[in-house]
Amino acid sequence: MTRFDHRPSLESTRHDVVIVGGGGAGLSAAIAIAEQHPDLSIALVSKVVPMRSHTVAAEGGAAGVVSASDGLDLHFRDTVAGGEWLCDQAAVDHFVARCADEMVRLEHWGCPWSRGADGSPAVRNFGGMSTARTWFAADKTGFHILHTLFQTSLRFPGIQRFDEYFVHDLLVDDGRCRGVVAIDIASGGFHALQAGAVIMATGGAGRVYRQNTNAGILTGDGLGLALRHGVALRDMEFVQFHPTTLPGSGLLITEGCRGEGAYLTNRHGYRYLQDYGLGPEVSEPAPKTMELGPRDRLSQAFWHEQQAGRTVDTPNGPAVHLELMHLGRRKIAERLPFISELAKTFVGVDPARAPIPVCPSVHYTMGGIATDITTATAMPGLYACGECASVGIHGANRLGSNSLAELLVFGREAGLNAASFVLDHAGQGEGTALAAQARDSAARASAWLARPAGGLRLAELREQMTTAMQDGVGIYRDAERMVAACETLENLSQSLDRISLDDRGRCFNTEWLSAIELGFTLDVARCIAHAALNRKESRGAHQRLDEYTQRDDDQFLRHSLAKLAPGQPPQIHYQAVNITRLAPGERRYGAEQTP
Amino acid sequence: MNRGNRQIDILISRYDPERDDQPRTERYTVPYAHDSSVLDALLYIKDHLDGSLSFRWSCRMAICGSCGKMINGVPSLSCKTFLRDYAPGPLYIEALHHFPVIKDLVVDQAGFFDKLPESRPWLIRDQERALADGPHRQSPRQRARFASTSACINCLLCYAACPQYGMKPDFAGPALLALVERYNADSRDQGKAERMPMINAEDGVWSCTLVGNCSAVCPKDVDPAAAINRNKLESAKDYFLRFLKIGSGGAE
Structure with a gap:
């Protein structure tokens, strides 16, 4: 019996909407459709069982204006200024107006929000937000949101799950997205899912970097798929470094710690953020001040402390100290139990007794598949939401707790708009060409299994990619290192087809999937590096050390759009920013802050 | 690293x-x-x-x-x-x-995931609350009643540890029964009656023989064994009440 030459199976099903990704955004989309249009058939396709999706690892909370002293306009201003005016202001307005409703909807579905003494959901402070508006479920907010959504989704018979199906291609007919082709991971067979519309909800691409907070699944698949079919990625140079993660592993230590009053200190025990325009030093958490500054500024401050030799050495590199001791054991147990567990398990620290060593790691892909405010991409029938999308609310720096809110608001939006699209375009185009497309795509994916032995090792290419990104496109950047990163990535891209796999079988072949993922990740990395090199200014999370250290609104108050053509480096174009009501100004924090 | x-x-x-x-x-x-x-x-x-x-x-x-x-x-x-x-x-x-x-x-985790919908693990209300009515009130003490059971990450270690599940794959198992208890214990939920048949069934709580391995291996301190015990109490009460109703001629 030979194992390599048998014809792979190719099944085919039809659905109204196919959703790729079963995290918070995908589940929100699925439930919204199922509620509003019980007759529509929804396929929820994910390479992992939905509750394994990375929404599960979000800790601190989700923004939504509720208190009488807060207002939508304040949330809007915090977000737009926090994003250094690179936000689509209409999208931000749309967003802030819908956040609280989504939090209430989750509450009705059973989400165990933490409560105040009067029994109403509690809110906490978060970085860059001018008042407490972050809803939380202790420090496992994403976990509770994801499980609430997943369990609620079980109520709806219209949602058909394809768990552990790996989408490796889109079906496109006459410029319109008509479905996806997936590998059934357990069997290694192929499955074409034809649909009236497709929603990408595949999450970010943090695995592009060596040290990141992301799960292993965050390989940018959705972004890579969009790129290959000519859909642009927007603002990819804006990669969020989260300032408080564990050295080496990059595991996330939530901003909620600082929301509850934790301090960041350098090797001298000094709260150094007061030296970076974030003072005055305050003992109680104060909005937009000290540890509650925005993530880009805090990660940059770490870099300067490191350059000045004021960081602490750990076996996994330099760190600063996150001090929770003064919060007391009881508050830590009530508000930050998961952080306590993580610190004890992974660095052997009881945060009630000793500081947690932390440093910045790549956390969030602020750019993504370019969509309009309805989540529609430039390709008819293709929608995108959540971290894989760029609907335009984060600009050059995302505020913590806006992303969980985003995947609820725009997940729902994507579901409803994709459903409307399907209903408006019913019966158009029966894709006879689609079956042939699916067969070709399956054959291309299968070719990995027939490659000769003795080629390059997948992990080595991946390591070269993540090292190039970490060294070349980090917190501070310059042309020389970005050019080097771009060259390395182009070379790696050429080397992809010289990889050989150890595993030539079809059954649960995760090496095969990793190879396809690496193709996506590399394309995303190339877009990040080229978009960064081309942005000759400093703004938000994109900071340069060469001659472009200043923000340049005249030239670069514009979104970047990255496109890929086969065999060429990414092409970068620019798009105007939609500024409706808040004129570009200066970002001010600490004592200088303006509402 | x-x-x-x-x-x-x-x-x-x-x-x-x-x-x-x-x-x-x-x-x-x-x-x-x-x-x-x-x-x-x-x-x-x-x-x-x-x-x-x-x-x-x-x-x-x-x-x-x-x-x-x-x-x-x-x-x-x-x-x-x-x-x-x-x-x-x-x-x-x-x-x-x-x-x-x-x-x-x-x-193959189907033994767990396929049973999941039967336990009706979602908030059940006699009447769905309108968004405009805002969130339910729930005191920190009420929330604490399901804090541990809502911490389950569905890792299935408890199934691998449970000798009953090893012998009887139809047994609902620790995580599922903990999940039932999670919703039953939520002050916002009104679905306990809908979940009773699953709890009472032969493969429900009464299949558990109180070995307690599930709680010992749980990485999240969910304590499924304690949750199952609370379910057994509910199941016994449910049985007894139905018996009383039948005895008094009150059967449906």
């Missing part, structure tokens, strides 16, 4: 349905440091020694529930189990017990 300069041998139970009739054991030597987890070792093997080894993993931080394995015979999350604790080795890794093996360390 710091790979360290110590070494340990790892024995892994391998099985590939496309080539093996029986599971086989393979030995690998991996470097490790003080903070290296079993997952780090599996990733090292996959990347550098043998790309054909299959296992599930994702978050690396004990919250996604993907990476459960038998480690020296004990169901454990591989990201939260450290090589230093097994020195000088070797340690032995197998797929989670009580589930069919798909390949190597990957099991």
